[in-house]
Amino acid sequence: MLFFQLPEDVLYLILSYLDYKSLCRLSQVCRRSHQFTVRDVVWRRIARHFINTGMTREGIDIYPAIALKDRVKISQNWSHGVCRYNVLLKWKINLLPWLQLDGDVLYLSQAADIGVYDLRGSERGFQHNRVDVFTGHEEDVCRFALTDAHLVSAGGDGKITVHYKSRDYSVEYYGHNQEVNCIDCRGELIISGSRDKTAKMWSLNSDQLGKCLHTIRTYDRVWSVAISPSLCTFVTGTACCENYAPLRIWDTERCDLVTCLGTNFRRGAGVLDIVYESPFQLLTCGYDTFIRYWDLRVCSRKSVMEWEEPHDNALYCIKTDNNYMVASGSSYYGVVRLWDKRQTRCLQMFQLASNTSSPVYSLCFNATHLYAASTLHYTHWTLELQGPGPRDKTAHLHLSLSLSLSLALSLTLSLSLTLTHSYMCLDF
Template identity: 65%
Template sequence: MLFSQLPEDILYHILSCLDYKSLCRLSQVCKRIYYFVNRDVVWRKIAKEFLNTGTTRNGTDRYPYIPLKERVKIAQNWHDGVCKRAVPLKWKTKLLPWLQLDGEVLFLSQAADIRAYHHRQDTGRLQRSPFEIYSGHKGDVCRFALTDSHLISGGSDGKILVHSRRSDMSMELSGHNQEVNCLDSKDGLIVSGSRDRTARIWTLTSSCTRHIIPMYDRVWSVAISPTLSSFVTGTACCENLSPLCIWDIERLECVSSLGSEFRRGAGVLDMVFESPYQLFTCGYDTFIRLWDLRLNPQKCVMEWEEPHDSALYCIQTDGNHMIASGSSYYGVVRFWDKRQPECLQFFQLSSDPVSSPVYCLRFSSSHLYAALATSLHSLDFRHNPVSIR
């Protein structure tokens, strides 16, 4: 009784010294303690130590509608690899699909179209019929990006299409003469890369190319910095050049080249900024690399190697400790803890004799979706939750 009557600031100080199991046991003492312990503020510090709770190191909370205590329980399943597998969508023709999650909508490219499916964040349920289809390419969609108001896609026809998400309006950007392998968009700015060995800069307000940058190699990946002052290109590494270059957007100059020891053909297939100074990359050389852009010279500070010598087609991070990667064989998805050098968990999604890469993966606090050549796979980590009482 005396403990429950302590001032709240004293209680918070005491609870900050407890681990998650002790907190769960304490919550069973009485109703007042139960409601107090279940507050998000009590779990915020602990949540940052777990994989994929949605609480990032800078304090951003991506899933404020889910209690942190519940997310910590689910995070135990991510760590232990406990999940329920499903295949929500299948198609007959082999494709190179790409996907994005945006709230309760999942966008998936299938051949020349991008289909939008309702996706329940609380249950992970995906409706089998799309409620919206974005079309217009004469070839397959290679990559697409989302903003709050637009969907921007690049296709094998060399075109970039800008679709409004709020109306039926669309705009075509023409300039590349070969397939658009990659693109990124932030705050009205679009950067694209192509097999035609150029990177191009566009704006949402004009259909004309703003700038053209000769790359002298095929461009496989691009990413715009969160500061909007620069962008990074990843090439096929088939020429005697570094495959990773940082470009100043205003001056259109290469301000830095990352890495000088890439072997020939070690192209960079995917990259993601986790902060203005942290960049993750992966590709044909089987490594995930973390680059620190604050250092002079900028260099790789950590790396993780795919243990089966498979190319890595895609990566995603949770902004805290977790990295998820998709491999080139048998639909293998791996989880990595940035604090550990070895793979934490892996899942082989494909059992077909002819293996398929994981072309793209995305995750929420409780579900992971992976796009393979003929199917979309899901992992539900709410299944059989691990008790932490």
């Protein structure tokens, strides 16, 4: 009996003992081995141990259109910093842009407007790919958040604007006395935070749209807010200029204080960004130069992990792949850093520009691209693969990575059977 004539469940068991390099070599032994080893089920276990493969800790696949084998290869580029750099947009005045990525659509705030860009039309030039624009603010948009049907924006004019994506309709209302620095929406809840030292809860329900459900006095400027995926609680991150904890968790039902995160924060250690990974796990960053990882099931008084920006710069924004990778934007020279939660030091560093010193105000990424925006321009890095395209031909995937190939003479594999063939060895 030949090796690939074994029952499939036996083959899966045998292949589960191989690492990713051995699987790549085995896939080039013959056509039959290639057809079998490119299956996602073969790579699922391995992919969960690499950064940004789209596999979450819960086993959810975020990017099913790309073969897992290809994503594992692309993951090597994230780890080793192999990428192409492009500046997509520039502006002449200083801005505080904010980014959100929704599949193949990118939302980018520029001054008082929010542009919508189709990423699939890159051959025309990014500036020509704007398919829509949301307006309504009299001053700069500070931040905005997305749901399936809405775009909710907060501006320096104190207004909160709820835009309906599918129709040309929006609802505007003055939510705060001063600029609204942050906003988050999930389900039918909106949480906003302002310079006026309050956080407010609003409803996205059409019957209560524009109605303030609760007002929380934080006694400190609110820089960031985030709603838990469970919708039971939300977190406020304040400037830490008063004698109050900068990280506080509130109940969404009555807006009572549930707990404070951390102790002994230095004065001015404001929290600029908060990202939930699960109802119990969240990441925070800010002026104290640390990324902190909190697990509410363990302890709320101390973070379970933390990473310090090596150049002692404040951190303006963070994003996570919901597994091992965290990306952060620093306050000087447009530095974006990649972190692996299993390591204490920075994994990789990318720089927007060397001749200007600007914070990275916002960033986002998918399996193959990283997008970042600074004061003067918006740019992205492409970390892709040259090889077979996605299984869905309509998906936006330009797989273009130069990989080095070296010739190997033979392969001997002992898995109850021995195979010896000439093959091409793929080195990452």
